[in-house]
Amino acid sequence: MSQPAAPSATLRARSEAEAARLPPLLARAQHLAGSVLLGQHGRRRAGQGDDFWQYRPVQEGDQRRQIDWRRSARSDAEFVREREWQIAQTLMIWVDGAASMRFSSDRNLPEKADRAQLLALATAILLDKGGERVGLTGHALPPRRGAAQIARLASMLAGAEAGADYGAPDARGLAPQGHALFVSDCLGDIEPVRRALTGAADRGVRGVLMQVLDPVEEAFPYRGRAIFDSVGGTLSHETLKADDLRDRYLTRLAERKDALRGLCAAVGWQYHCHHTDAPAQAALLWLYGALGGGAGR
């Protein structure tokens, strides 16, 4: 006879559990982010911002109050002090929390979801350090800056519950002209992905689609009679000779990757496939380059 726990107690226990999980993820993400050397990504042009850019002679149309009197006093001409144009970009993140991500083929390998969260959070930390705003799609977490936002991000990423067997990108709440990062295994139906990406492209959002796969999913090293169950248990497939399926499975996987790559190219996104047995840092570097490039240009 089980007594349902008091809601407050459940909440507290859960939050403690979450809190216990949070620091490692955050710490690892910080650690990972620390390995990437940050550079200023100013726009290299005059504009609104804090940093000094250049003095230029006053031109027609400049307001008087724009004149830098201190500089002008040292010469005959009058000068205007220009600042470098700095704008804060918005990065919206979606990390697939579906059951299929909760899979790892080996005890020594992280789950796909774990790797995906780590990469997403580290990217968020990096961008936050660069002055960008980071949030989660689907109105879950509006884009903001600061350590508190990172902590909220970490907590929401770590606390995501496994829902359906395969996830569909949540393209709601994307800031127009902003950036987006989708991390998923993309093994489910491709239609939602296509809809999300084309929808995002319609709103001028550019971004990165990172596919995270377990090595087993690339290799399909199975033999003999087997029943394959999806992690959520909704799908299953029985075969008498698994080794016979291998080539056809790999062909399908390659087709899926090609489709994703083509989709991304069509909407101006970037696509990358990451395996959980590869180091996270390489993926993070690529991510940062891809996002920074996108944001910086």
Add this chain to the structure above:
Amino acid sequence: MNLAAIGFTAPWLLVALVLLPVLWVLLRAVPPAPIRRRFPGVALLLGLRDEDSAADRTPWWLLLLRMLALAAVIVAMAGPVLNPRGADEVRSTGKLLVLMDASWASARDWEAERDLLDGLLAEAGRDGRPVALMRLSDPQPPEFQAADAWRSRLAGLEPSAWAPRAEMMRRAADLLDGQAFDTLWLSDGLARDGRGALLEALETAGAVRVHQTGQPLLALAPPASVDGALELSAQRLAAGPARDITVLAHGRDPAGTPRVLATLPLRFAQGERHATGALNLPGELRARLSRFEIAGQGHAGAVALTDDSLRRREVALIAGREDREGLELLSPLHFLERALEPNAALMGGALMEVLPARPDVIVLADVATLSEGETAALLEWTDAGGMLLRFAGPRLAASDISRGREDPLMPVRLRAGGRSVGGAMSWGAPKVLAPFAEDSPFVGLAIPDDVTVSAQVMAQPDPTLASRVIAQLGDGTPLVTRKRIGQGQVVLFHVTANAEWSSLPLSGLFVQMLERLAISSGAAAPVAEDMAGTTWQALQVLDGFGTLRDAGTLPGVAGEALLTAPLGPDLRPGIYEGEDRRIARSVLGAEDTLAAAQWPEGTDIQGLERTAETPLAGWILAAALLLLGGDVIASLALSGRLMPLRAAALLAGLLMLPDPSVAQERAPELLADEVTLAHVLTGEKALDDLAHAGLRGLGETLFYRTTVEPSPPRGVDLEADELAFFPLLYWPVTPAQPIPSDAAYAKLNAYLRSGGLILFDTRDADIAGFSASSENGARLQRLAAPLDIPPLEPVPSDHVLTRAFYLLQDFPGRYAGRPVWVEAAPEGARQAPGMPFRDLNDGVTPVVIGGNDWVAAWAVDEVGAPLRPVGRGYAGERQREMALRFGVNLVMHVLTGNYKSDQVHVPALLDRLGQ
């Protein structure tokens, strides 16, 4: 049911084998069970069809494996038995008597007999028959018991060393009279009296089956001494093809260890039953023989024991005079040699060389004086049973030995000079011998008329004289006297051993007398008359397997029975000891011959081999289990659940051996190639590392500045390492280091004496002046106390250390200004006028003792940077440089000795050359 040699106890179970084809079809129809796997990529798999739906059925070989396993189980259940007992063997439930000859002839096949008996008893036990066991060599009233009771006693059954005698068989027949039983007779296959009667008696009682071995039996007769060689003869039971055998002569080596002293190959010719060979052994070896044995037989009949009759007495002949060349007949030993040669082993040589060989007799022919040592050794030898035979002669007569006082090695006192009778200048005629007295060992010897004595040494009349005379001349003067010393004796012939003083050595009487004195004899065979009335005690007896055992408390045996009576429990083969000799009784007498047993027509005779029933069910079940195990592995492999890679990795991990630790010690020969500086390991890691770094720094300095190019320094464990390769030993003193063992100090002292140098460093700036009031100083005193160190003095200003390479006046290390002590200059070393230095003699000081902590100043790290600070600023660096210069000077001093000292002569030499 009986398939050749395999029978089944439940043959109808084999019907189940027809089920196998049905099972084949069933198994074929059912594919192996699937494995469930979690796999996110299943979404991509949906819709993929198997191309070959039949491909994953159970493969035929796996089916065959399972069929075989099942068939094996069915067959095993049917109870297969190898060599089942046929229906021809009568199963009886009556009493069973097992009769064993249990003689020496059964000993060789005793194991086989016992195995056979074990099998027979097991069968009898299954049939529930009461069994009695009787040994014919020692018949006891039969007790019929359960067979298992007998089986547990089988291990204790042993064959006797004798054969059953006729009366034993009669007794057995009497004991068995009037009972009904079947008989199993384990016979040894030798013919003997009384067996027929016993067999008849047994056949009236019930069925008789005889088991006897078919192996040829070999036996060895006692050795005989023929022409100085040992004649050995072997015989076999049945003539057959030619056969080679080896006879081993067992005995004790000089250390007393039993071993084979010689071997003699013998050959039975085709169709011959006897083989004879002669073995020629030196007397020395002959004396140590204990038995002969035919190799590989292992029964008492193949063993022939030896006794005193084989021994040749060893006689040492020692003459007082050098042999005069060409006058052989006058040699004092000539007649002795002739008399003793046929029967005794002779040796010659100096007395002290002969004694360690422990001869039986030592003959001293006209040897008068013996040294103290010789006397003592001779006395000890005589006391232990040696016989000393002395002959008189001119020397003995002329000496004062045994004059006033009886010499321990002379039987009587002698009067000076001796006497001469019947010569040209005397009145009397040469004397003849008186008849031997009753108590004399020579009694009964005929005295030839022509034995005359013309000169003799005379015994002093003494109370003991009469009892010591064993032969005398006609006028009552002693000719031979004897005295017992311990277990031995001294016999003196009052005449010479050659024909100078008497004609005795020329006569046959001389030889007989020597024989009677047991000098050349000891080899005569015992005669029954001599043995009458004597009792002999068994020393060692043979068991049935031919092993000599201690006789224990067996009763004595009458002498006449010992020689002739047949062997039995009361007269076992073995070695018997009488008053003064030993007699061996072997299993086989010299005249005994072996004969094969003759059984009447119709007797059931079988060999000892008997194939036992072997139930095979267990083996077949085990095979089925193995097959099923193989099936498990094969099934796993087929369904992909066996992970060969992982298993192989695990196996490889288990098999992988740890790397053998790389030997880092350099071999001594490498050390000897190069100059190696060494430091004593103190057990403190930090200090040892510092010392190592210091010597490395010094070595590098030497390398750059001088022609000394040392190899990397080495830590030295005083207990374990060889020191001889190191010219210099740096010994940092710590309060905690252990005192080396005595062996290590011995090594250190040898090292110091051979030119090594130890640099003791208390590393405390010598604050206490090496007194015991500092910890390091106290330790230094204790460490150095057992060392062989000469007197010391502070380094004088003209010491060679001050100019061996650099000119130095002080020897700083990390500390400066404290004196350093070296070997003191010899007293009286003077400074020659005009010379800057004293003319000190050479040598390297064995120790240098200081407290300046040199290694700290020398120490450098891997790249050559100093490890420890020295002083302050430039002055400190200067001090470090001086410390290094001291090190250079020290190594130069060690390597070149006083070379620089010699330089002081250069001005004088140049001066001379100039002129």
